Amino acid sequence: MNSTDATTVIPAVPEQADPLLASLDAREITAWFGERKVLDRVSLTMPAGAITALIGPSGCGKSTFLRILNRMHELVPSAQLAGEVWLDGEDIYHPEKLLIEARRAIGMVFQKPNPFPAMSIRENVLAGLKLTGTKASRSEKDDLVESCLVKGGLWNEVKDRLDAPGGGLSGGQQQRLCIARSLAVKPRVLLMDEPCSALDPTSTRVIEETMVELAREVTIVIVTHNMQQAARVSSQCAFFLAAHGTPGVIVEHGDTRAMFENPRDERTSDYVHGRFG
Numbered sequence: 001m002n003s004t005d006a007t008t009v010i011p012a013v014p015e016q017a018d019p020l021l022a023s024l025d026a027r028e029i030t031a032w033f034g035e036r037k038v039l040d041r042v043s044l045t046m047p048a049g050a051i052t053a054l055i056g057p058s059g060c061g062k063s064t065f066l067r068i069l070n071r072m073h074e075l076v077p078s079a080q081l082a083g084e085v086w087l088d089g090e091d092i093y094h095p096e097k098l099l100i101e102a103r104r105a106i107g108m109v110f111q112k113p114n115p116f117p118a119m120s121i122r123e124n125v126l127a128g129l130k131l132t133g134t135k136a137s138r139s140e141k142d143d144l145v146e147s148c149l150v151k152g153g154l155w156n157e158v159k160d161r162l163d164a165p166g167g168g169l170s171g172g173q174q175q176r177l178c179i180a181r182s183l184a185v186k187p188r189v190l191l192m193d194e195p196c197s198a199l200d201p202t203s204t205r206v207i208e209e210t211m212v213e214l215a216r217e218v219t220i221v222i223v224t225h226n227m228q229q230a231a232r233v234s235s236q237c238a239f240f241l242a243a244h245g246t247p248g249v250i251v252e253h254g255d256t257r258a259m260f261e262n263p264r265d266e267r268t269s270d271y272v273h274g275r276f277g
C-alpha cells in the first residue's frame with residue numbers, strides 16, 4: 001500500500017486536545033479461555049487524546065484485549081485474566097471498583113451496528129442514561145441528544161425525525177447512532193471493534209472523520225483489519241501476533257507513521273505490507 005497517501009487524507013493527531021483527556025494503561029495482561037492462554041503479558045499505554053489502532057492477523061487476541069479494557073472479558077464464563085488496566089491512575093479491576101463505573105467510563109462500539117431497532121433515534125441516544133441511573137430534565141435530554149448526534153456526525157441527517165425508529169437508518173447511520181449512544185454517558189475512552197467492517201467505503205469515511213473529531217474529547221482505541229484505515233486515523237499503533245498457536249503478544253508498537261514507513265520488526269513490515277494475515 002501507499003501509506004503516505006493513506007496518512008495524508010485525515011489529520012491523525014487532533015490539534016487541540018482537551019487537557020482532561022484520559023490515558024489507558026494495560027499492564028502485563030494475560031488472558032485465558034478455559035485452559036487456553038490467548039494473550040501473554042501484553043502491556044500497552046494508550047495515550048490521552050490519541051487514536052490507538054490494534055492491528056494483527058485473525059485470532060491473535062486483539063478483540064480479547066479490547067474487551068479486557070472495559071471488563072467485558074469477564075462476562076465469558078470460562079474466561080480469566082491476570083494483569084492490570086489503569087484509567088488515568090485508577091485500576092479499573094480494583095476490588096472496590098464497580099463494573100458499571102468501568103463500563104460508563106470506557107464505552108464500546110461493536111463491529112455490527114446494534115441500535116435498539118424499535119426504539120426511536122432519540123431513545124437510542126438516551127438509553128445509556130437509564131442503565132447508569134442518570135437523571136436529566138426534558139431540556140437537558142434534548143440538549144444531550146443534539147450534542148451527541150452532532151458529535152456522532154448524524155445530527156443533520158436525523159434532526160427532523162428523532163422519533164423515527166433507529167432500525168430504519170442505513171448501516172452507516174446506525175453505527176453513528178451507536179457512537180452517539182456511547183457518548184451520552186460521557187465516556188473518557190471509546191473502544192471500537194472493527195466499527196466499519198460492515199460498512200461501505202463512503203460510510204467508512206464518514207465514521208473515520210467522526211473518530212478524528214471525537215479524539216479531541218475522548219481517547220479512542222480501535223481494532224481494525226484495514227491497514228489504510230489504521231494509517232489514516234491512528235497516531236499510535238500496536239501490532240499483535242500469535243505465532244503457531246502460541247498466545248498473542250505485541251510485536252511492535254509506537255507511532256503509526258513510523259510503524260508503516262519504517263517498522264523495526266520484519267514481521268511488522270510483512271504484515272503492514274500485506275505479505276501475510
Ligand SMILES: Nc1ncnc2c1ncn2[C@@H]1O[C@H](COP(=O)(O)OP(=O)(O)OP(=O)(O)O)[C@@H](O)[C@H]1O
Binds near residue numbers: 057058059060062
Ligand atoms: N468466547 C471465547 N471462547 C473461547 N475462545 C475464544 C473466545 N473468544 C475468542 N476466543 C479465542 O481467543 C483467541 C483470540 O481471539 P480474538 O477474537 O481476541 O482474536 P482477534 O485477533 O480479535 O481475531 P479477529 O481479528 O478474527 O477478530 C482466538 O484463538 C479465539 O478462538
